[in-house]
Amino acid sequence: MQRAYRPALRQGVCVGRGKAVGMAADTGKNSYKDTLNLPQTSFAMEARLVASEPVRLEKWRAMGLYRRIMEARKDAPRWILHDGPPFANGDIHIGHLINKTLKDVILRFRTMQGFRTPYVPGWDCHGLPIEHKIQEQLGGKWRQMPVADVRKACHDYAAKYAAIQSKQFQRLGILGDWEHPYLTMSPDYEAATLEVFAKFVEAGLVYRKLKPVPWSVSNQTALADAELEYLDIEDPSVFVEFAATDPQKVHRLFGGGTGILPVSFLIWTTTPWTLPANLAIAVHPDVEYQLVEYERSGRPRAAVVAAPRVEKVFAVPGVRIVSTSAPVRGQALVDAGLTYRHPFTSRVGRILPALYVTTTDGTGLVHTAPGHGEDDYLTGMAHGLEVYCPVLHNGRFDDTVPAWIRGVVVWEANPIIVEKLRELDVLFDTQTIVHSYPHDWRSKKPVILRATEQWFVAIDKPFVTSEEATQRRGGEGRSLRQRAVEAVATQASFVPEWGRARILGMLQSRPDWCISRQRAWGLPIPAFYNERGEALLTADSVRAVARTVARKGSSAWFSDTPAELLGDYEPGPAFPKDRLRKEQDIFDVWFESGSSWNAVLRANAELSFPADLYLEGSDQHRGWFQLSLLPSLGATGRPPFKQVLTHGFVVKPDGTKVSKSDKEYVTATQEIERHGADLLRLWCCSVDYQNDIPASPQAIRDFADKYRKIRNTLRYLLSNLYDYNPASDATEAPARSLDGWAIFELDTLIAQVVAAYDAYQLHRAFRLLHDFCAVQVSAIYGNAMKDRLYCESPGSPLRRRCQTVMHRMVVALTKLLAPMIVFTADEVWEHIRHKDSGESDLCSVHLALLPKPSGGVVSDEQRAEWSMVMRLRDDALQQLDALKKQVGLNKALDAEAIYEAPDAATRQALEAYGVDLADMVGAGWHSVVAGPALAAKVVDRRGQYKACARSWKRRPDVGSDPQYPDLTTRDARAVEEAQKK
Secondary structure, eight states: OOOOOOOOOOTTOEEETTEEEOOOSSTTSOOOGGGSOOOOOOSOSSOOHHHHHHHHHHHHHHHTHHHHHHHHTTTSOBOOEEOOOOBSOSSOOHHHHHHHHHHHHHHHHHHHHTOBOOOOOEEBOOSHHHHHHHHHHHGGGGGGSOHHHHHHHHHHHHHHHHHHHHHHHHHTTOOSOTTSOEETTSHHHHHHHHHHHHHHHHTTOEEEEEEEEEEETTTTEEOOGGGEEEEEEEEEEEEEEEEBSOHHHHHHHTTOTTOOSOEEEEEEESOGGGGGGOOEEEEOTTSEEEEEEEEETTEEEEEEEEGGGHHHHTOOTTEEEEEEOOOEEHHHHHHTTOEEEOSSSSOEEEEEEOTTOOSSSSOSEEEEOTTSOHHHHHHHHHTTOOOOOOBOTTSBBOTTSOGGGTTOBHHHHHHHHHHHHHHTTOEEEEEEEEEEEEEETTTOOBOEEEEEEEEEEOSSOOBOOHHHHHTTOSTTOBOHHHHHHHIIIIIOEEESTHHHHHHHHHHHHOOOEEOEEOOSSSOBOOOEEOTTOOEEOOHHHHHHHHHHHHHHOTTHHHHSOHHHHHTTOOOOTTSOGGGOEEOOOEEOHHHHHTTHIIIIITTOTTSOSSBSEEEEEGGGGTTHHHHHHHHHHHHHSSOSBSEEEEEOOEEOTTSSOOOTTSTTOOOHHHHHHHHOHHHHHHHHHHSOTTSOEEOOHHHHHHHHHHHHHHHHHHHHHHHTOTTOOHHHHOOOOOSSSHHHHHHHHHHHHHHHHHHHHHTTOHHHHHHHHHHIIIIIIIIIIIHHHHHHHHHSOTTOHHHHHHHHHHHHHHHHHHHHHTTTSHHHHHHHHHHOOSOOTTTTTOSSGGGSOOOOOOOOOOOHHHHHHHHHHHHHHHHHHHHHHHHHHHHOOOOGGGEEEEEEESSHHHHHHHHTTTTHHHHTTTOSEEEEEEOSSSEEEEEEOTTTSEEOTTTOOEETTTTOSTTSTTSOHHHHHHHHHHHHO
């Protein structure tokens, strides 16, 4: 990294906190303070963001900044980022802060690119998180309250926190249409969601069936895949002997004649509580099985086990293999019609084929309970089994099970069942294992698979959308899964790219979507039932209800009669409106938020469909991304997004998970009030959000130095432009100058930062900007320019040339930083004098366009020459450091920088840089001489040259003007000019 030599403050030029103080070298000597061009600016060194940001925010509101920007871009192409709705529940947290900041930064960048970027924020207002809060507030009263009253309390709670979060997001500087947000509980949104559902019904994708689904015992409702998270859990693992009803038949099948030993089918399960619901045992038709004769507890026995698992399964203390039969394929077991007796009920089950059976673990025989597993259910359906589920909604066993577990919660039943198996002498082995198990993402409690009557959307049923039918395309149609896989694989892009594979894997393995929930606070599923229990659910009936909901809201479902809800729609004689009953289930909230592309993007004339970008946390591959994609494809045949961007989650600095009780937990609202929004925004932009994001209050405190470096750099540039007007003072910079180098560096910065923003690499954009302020401006260019800025005549070409560069720098940096530090950049913009004619009337930097490179062509030879000059600078600075230690040379101005070059061409090139060669190392004097090799030499001139009383430069021309014997020629001219004025 480039370094700056930091000389002591020169006599006569002492600058601290923006105030200049002149000092004479000795008593009685001249003080030239009043002849210097000392920095001047009202832009404060101390930001005081906590106090100043709300004032600026109020100014933006008063001037209608968002609307002004939209008006300024009214004819520009649109670029739409669609806001995924957070739950209207509690204050915003650090995850909200990161998510909304990333969105705002990207939107502001696109706006400054020249796009029209309307942004409509939204909230997810229905669902369990809000219903839970109301339950906590109401306590026991909740169960006695009418549904309408519960819903009213939920509505008010959601409205309250949507308003609170809106203020908190705006305090962050998030710009958008905050006066017209979308709320999933608003009647127009609910009606638009029902229109999407009508499209699904029209396509024949909606069905109701008794089927096992993830069931939250703690919340007593079905869950979708998106509402599950997998956590490690301890469970009993049991191997159980299911006795064959005809042992001799099994012996014969395995070539053992009539046989005398009792035979069992050995199964393995990690959910003993599902054994009461066992109706079958599944084998793989192509796997080979063996009949193993063995001794356990001193008794001879025989059991059927998959051949590849025999050695592993029977490696149990107290069990000894006596013999194994020749192998028999699983299909033979099925064809033989083998059956078994349930170990503790009177049921007899069958051996059935299933291709999902594996030999990677277990015994190769799978305990099958159609009421408690997706694969089990499919096997049962294929072979006419009952969908038997003896578990109630509260997780307790019903009265169809043996008396010893009736009324017991399934988790409590596990040890009871294991003990009963031991008592019956059918427990071959038991262990405790740790395995990944699905949990309710809200309650964090384990779920069960439980067969209940639910509404589903078919994922694998081919269909044709109404648009495809109108355009006579689509043929026999494609399924939602096929469409979704194609859309993800070929039609949308993902940042980071691994997101594509992640969501593809989820889509390829996901089951049909269970869209019904057994709760009160949500959008009701608009189905009706006649007296025979037949469901009325057509596209027209759904649209009829949607029209009522659009007028009255979804609470009308709980207050109006079926006839009132259906309005003028006539369902026909099979469904008399005065004798219908209403469905009690509500929609999965993911179906609601996943319909926002229709309720927001297509309903709002300022927006467009599909969106250019969806941006959320990486958990939304399973959630909002996927569950927006499916409704959009089902209703329109098109994905709702062109691009998907995901960010990671906040963790502790050591990478481990953070909880609210940890000292590393970052409370977003407190940090904003402690440091200001701009600091938090800049911090967000500094981290690589594609991975998990380490954070702590201390890390944010430490980051403040980065903000201060940027602010002070901007202040330094502003402070040296107080007397500069580009219309009259702009001066061209030659390539062979530090000014020429600085313009090239600025042009490079502009191109690289714009490219980083465009690729959503905000951490790279931040690093480029911060390092440019710290190195190119502060350490190199700004440090070198101080002498000419302060000591040259105000209108000297050298000074004006520098100011021309600095003016370009401060304008470009302010614009490039504007998407990140929105308050600070706007403050700087107000302090920039004499902007370009096209921007002079812009009241905010957020109305401006991005800066463009100067357009100058720089040859490879010139770049190589600048690199040579910078290498010489580094060498000279190292020598200055050495001289400070060796001879006490504390001021670089007391030294001469001598540049040696062996050839005339190089010497001529170096001489063209003039005083830059001294100033870039802070030396008082420089020379270019012939030498054996290209090199820089620094010489202490305290014994040879006098020091200038004004600039402190030690040069041979000090005293050359008899009128000013203590000044250099340059300083004498400057003083003379100043005195004339």
